[in-house]
Amino acid sequence: MVLPDGQINEETMELLQEFIHPHHEADETLAGEDDLNDEDEDFKQRAEARCKLPWYKRPSPVWFLASVGASAFAISATIAPRIELYTQLVCDIHKPNYTIGRGAEDYGMYSLYADTKERSRICAADPEVGAAVATLVMVYSAAMGVLGCLTTGWWTSLSDRVGRTNILGIGLLGVLYSDFNFISVATFSKYLPGTYWWFPLGALVEGMFGGPATLNAVVHAYVADIVEPHERARIFSLFYGLLFCGLAFGPTIGGLIVKFTGSPLSVFYLSTGVHTAYALGIWFIVPESLSxxxxxxxxxxxxxxxxxxxxxxxxxxxxxxxxxxFGFLSPLSVLWSIPDGSNTSPNPLKSRKKDWSLILMALSYSFAILLMGSYSYKFQYTSKVFGWTSEQIGYWLSIVGVVRAVYLTLILPLVIKLFKPKPTPAVQLPATADEPLIRSRPSSPSPSRSPSRAPSRNPSHTPSITPQSTTQSIVFDLNLARVSVLIELIAFSALPMAMNPLVFTALSVVSCFGAGHAPAAQSVSLALYARRGGVESGKLLGAFGVLQVLSAQIMGPALFGMTYVKTISTMPGTIFYVSSAAVGISLILLLFVRIPEPFKDIEEREPQGARTPLLVHVQDETLVDPDADIPVIVVNAASPKVASSRDD
The missing domain is CATH 1.20.5 (Single alpha-helices involved in coiled-coils or other helix-helix interfaces)
Incomplete structure (x- = not known):
């Protein structure tokens, strides 16, 4: 359902909300229903208007199916070669004596196309070179992350006014500039003042144009413009499947290209070609979704x-x-603010106790997501300790990517289906004297029942779910998050002690089974937000999006980069201990999260007439007049109450 390290969006929120409360529907006022009906009618009218357009002018998510997988392939294929190129260029500047059998006048171009694997291993193992590469990666990531965080909101808001495809086209200009800048600097670095320090210029320009976060958000908005809400889950599951394929096979294919061409730079020509084709399609082919x-x-x-x-x-x-x-931080206010009406209680003298669970969940998520900023330095670690080239790192990335994809798409859903408590519908009161007690079901009455015996039900009535069932579901998600973080903690604690490549790969595979933390944590957070009276789930996920950018793209690269720079010559595996510490703090915070008691929570927030009946008892029909109203005993969560209705 959810990518473990992916951006949070409105569609993901809808899937997670169904993951928690598969039969939950919020009550709405008449005015709200009218607004929703008007919106539905407008959506249908726009859909009918689009159907009349020629197929090549009709907006559709199909236009983005190929681009999703191709973009993921292009990005993942260049991850390892990028670090190898950084290492070669930095080595040429800081350690030119490692040059084997060539003069100083031609080291630049030769280092790109004719270096031996032995020289690459020597450069990667040098502490001074490794520290310089880590500093370069840290500056590059910080430039992209800070500018992306500041500009994404502005670009996505502008897309509402000028159109989705226009902003996508502008964002891809930044991507193309970054590609051409990388190739130019890698090829002609010896002629440039500052040599490899021109690489971050591409990150600055791409960040000013929004970066990957803007492109992802605008594509999601494009799909939301033209796809009905109940169809979005299918579309995005297809998108995620293609994304998994690209991320899994990109590193391997990139490694093979480097092997056959002998140049890490060759992969970037392929990536630039993919991005150019994507941009041309956006500029000249893909129709606009907004009228x-x-x-x-x-x-x-x-x-x-x-x-x-x-x-x-x-x-x-x-x-x-x-x-x-500081407007980009405004979504975080939803984490500690209390929604209007959440403090309502039958007892006016009783104040509602402050619940810190949602804030603890957000902090736990922030510490866990810090690990995303460590991947580049882990590639440097494998090159230094095991002597891996970009080809071998690509194979390792593909193995880890395939295992994570299989776990998230097959194993984890199966575990949830088998062990997660099923929603238990509340018991419905009998409508007639001879009708037995039944539980609420979403299906309609059987057609075989005669009209005289069929109960008269309100067709608009939504079957309710017992509070105990909902709480058990949330507790399961919370325990899933805790177990996932525990698995990551064990794996990352053992990784620096793995001096064998096979053991290192095996532990990396084990860490993939902790990928269930992100979807489970988001699921619990949404439930906690709803329990305290929050109804605008998009605001909560916006806050988690800000936390992800701050942790994964700004604080994470800075933390792990500085750690690797300071410890590469003495203990390069320290980055894994820092990862373990971050995951350990995340686990401790999760242990302090408490799910509110269902009855107490409902008693304080729901009026007496809205309480959900849990146990219902009726007198046997042989003891009463069938034509008379039936006394009913309703046992609520807080206290049993006897409700008797008889005609006077």
């Missing part, structure tokens, strides 16, 4: 927002400036 009327409406809303902002700037200029500077 002109939708864009005009978004522009009007934006103009109103700008007018309000100008007024705020006049009233409180300092506060307005602070909000503008």
């Amino acid at each position: 002109a009327a939708q864009k005009r409406e978004s522009r009007r809303a934006y103009e109103a927002s700008v007018a309000k902002g100008k007024q705020d700037a006049i009233d409180s200029p300092i506060l307005y400036r602070l909000k503008s500077i």
Whole structure:
């Protein structure tokens, strides 16, 4: 369902919400229902209008099927060769004496195309070279992460007003510039002042154009514009399947290309070609998903927002400036703010106890996601300790990617299906004297029942789920997150002690079985947010998205980069101990998370008439008049209450 290290989005939220509460539907006011009906009607009208267009002008998610897998392939194929090229160029500057049998005047081009594997291993094992490469990777990642964090929101908001394909085209310009910049610097670095320090320029430009986060968000918005909500799960599961294929096979194919061509740079020509084809398709082929009327409406809303902002700037200029500077952190406020109405209680003298579980879940997720910033330094570690080339690192990445994909798509769903507690529907009251007690079912009554005996049910009634069942489901997800983090903790603690490549690979495979932490943690967080009265789940996932960018793209690379630079000459495996510490803190925070008691939580938030009946008892029909109303005893969570309805 969810990528272990992927971005959080609205569609993922819908899948996770169904993962927690497969039969839950929120009550709505009449005004809200009218708004939803209007939106549904508008969506249907736009869908009918799109159906009348020629196929080549009709927006569809099919346009992006090939690009998803191809982009994942292009990115994963260049991961290991990028580190190898960094190492070669840095080695030429800091350790030119490692050059074998050539003069100083031709070391630049020769180092790219004719180096032996032995020289690559010597350079990768040198502490000074490794520290310089780690610093370069750290600066590159920080430039991309900081600018991407600051600009993604602006670009995605602009796509509402000018169109999705226009912003995708602009974002791909940044990707193409980054590709051409990398090839140019790698080829002509000896002629450039600063040599390899021109690489981060590509990250700066790509970050200013939004980076991968913007492209991912706009593609998701494109699909949401044209696909009905109940169909999005199928589309995105297909997207994720193609993404898994690209991530699994890209490193192996990239390694084979390096092996047959003898040049790590050859993979980047292939990657640039893939991105160029993608950009040409966006610029000239893929139709726009937003209609002109939708864009005009978004522009009007934006103009109103700008007018309000100008007024705020006049009233409180300092506060307005602070909000503008730190606006990208505003989604985090949902983690500690209490939704309106969440403190309502039948007892006005009883204050609601502060629940820190959601904040603990967010902090735990932040520490666990730090590991995403360590991958580049792990590649350097394998090159230094085992002497792996980009080809061998590619094979290792493919093995890990395939195992993770199989676990997330086959093994984990099977475990959840077999062991997760099933939702238990609440017992329905009998509608007639001769009707037995039944449990709520989503299906309609059997057609074989005669009309006289069929109970009269409200067709709009939504079957309810018992609070105990919901709580058991959430507890299962929380335990799944804890077990997943524990597996990662064991694997990362043992990795620095693995001096054999086979043992290292085996432990890396074991760590893949901790990939269930991300979906389980998000699932529990959504449930905790809903339990305390939150209804806008998109805000919560927006907060998790900000945490992911801060941890995985900014703080993670900086933390592991500085660690590797300081310890490469003495204990290069320290990065794995830092990883273990981060995962250990995540596990400790998870142990302090508590799921609210179902009855207490419902008693405080639901009116007396809305409580869910759990146990129902009726008198035997032989003891009462069938034509009379039946006394019913309803036992609620808090206390038993007797409800008797008789005609006076």
